Amino acid sequence: MTDDDHVYLSLAENSPEGDARWAFGTGFEDPLHGVDPALPPGVDAAALAARCLALGDDALVAAQRLAEWVTRAPELEEEVALANIGLDLLGQARLLLSRAGRAEGAGRTEDDLAYFRGPAEFRNVLLAELPNGDFAECVARLLLFSSWRLAVLQRLAGDEDPVLAAIASKGVQELTYHRDHAAQWTVRLGDGTEESRQRMLRALDELWPYLGELFAEEPEVRDEVECALRQVLAAAELPVPTVTPSASTVAASTVAVELGGGRRGRHSEHLAPLLEELQSVARSDPEATW
Template sequence: MSDDHVYMTLAEGHEDDTRWAYGTGFEDPLHGVDTTVPDGVDRAGLAALCLALADDALIGAQRLAEWTTRAPELEEEVALANIGLDLLGQARLLYARCGQVDGTDQGEDAYAYFRDPDAFRNVRLTELPNGDFAFSIVRLLVFSSWRLAHFTELSSAPDPVLAAIAAKGVKELAYHRQYAAEWAVRLGDGTDESHARMRAALDALAPYWPELFAAYDARDAVLADLRQVLDAAGLPLPEAEALPGNGRDGDRTEHLAPLLAELQSVARAHPEATW
């Protein structure tokens, strides 16, 4: 099997693979953008959307950071860390916009470090522990496919700041999806052990997918992406009933609190510190 061009058809339209996390071609996505909230835009709704998308990215980035020193190979450790940096960059921009429009004027640190778990609005898929490499690859594939569809639509949002953030994110997320897809095919079409682990990961994560589509309904596009990848990997697309609750409504798993305790520990111990 050759995986040199796996998923290339899904990359069509995203040929510019400039990625800030890799230190190439960085431009301020908000340079020259009018930050005034346009007339007719629901400020509360805009703030809630920015907060939720930022929470998704922050928690997803923290889980990816946990692979540092633990990934199967050094190259994958670097790749996962850089994908996490992309998501962290998205979170920072979205938190900043939230603070501009929700009436609080809070900075990004206030949202990331000084909220308790029940105040977070991320989809629960992002807060699950990493599991093995197959589990993290399946999660990244599903999450990046869904977020890419969402950001593609948001790139023409009426709020110019959100549109600019989304347009930058589209380029990053196209790479995230491609990276995960290529690994999904390698593992699914690899050894009996890697195939079995991919199947187990798909079955474990499938109950969390409906929550993504409740937050933003890109079901047809995401499932088409997954079918293309899973067919190449020789893996079935699982079906599962949705779990009760919804992360967007503040429902959490048992795993978010310890993740935030680690993420927020330094900032809460030294709340006025600067570095």
């Protein structure tokens, strides 16, 4: 076992479990067991609903994109890994959308929010909805997304709403493994063959501009996330992207930041087809019990 195999483990040293598990999750305990679901006095219900809805949408859409890798990943082990990462995110989405529905007080369930809203009603960031490219793009997206989401949920683990805090605490354990998995693949590809290195460089150049939308929403995590990303790229012997990406990427990411992007329901053309596939069965029989 070489040092390179664990070059990123220093970033996971604070894992509450203290072990090296990754995409297979963190156990099957109910994270809300013993947690009072009532909204605490003084909590802004509308703000809580909006926060849970946005984070739930991020997880739901990202999970759907990861599901598209099933039968398409470069090796069986990686197919299983990506599927399990997607299941972790789907679990987060269910809990967050359920909390959003309860906080808003309109009687909507997690299924209502997942299956019966249109693209303009979704609040996920654009990074989550972009179509899959090659495996390097999958790795780059997972690295950026999980690094950012981990930093956000670490802060929410101390939220005044005990339900959101419990959801975030479990999510931190899962996202630690997601980030570690993406980081290890970034190192393998970046410090691998010339072909794998070039693909990794292209993927980072194309996706890096979408960090702007993430930091526009959560500016307090910028330094932490960028520090973690720099550590990974240094280990992979990859430069921090500075070149100009394609014109289409620049335009899309600029609009995302300037207009508030996905958090305001302004999405790319890629979200509608994703939702059509995700929601098709439920919409075919809206009265069914799932």
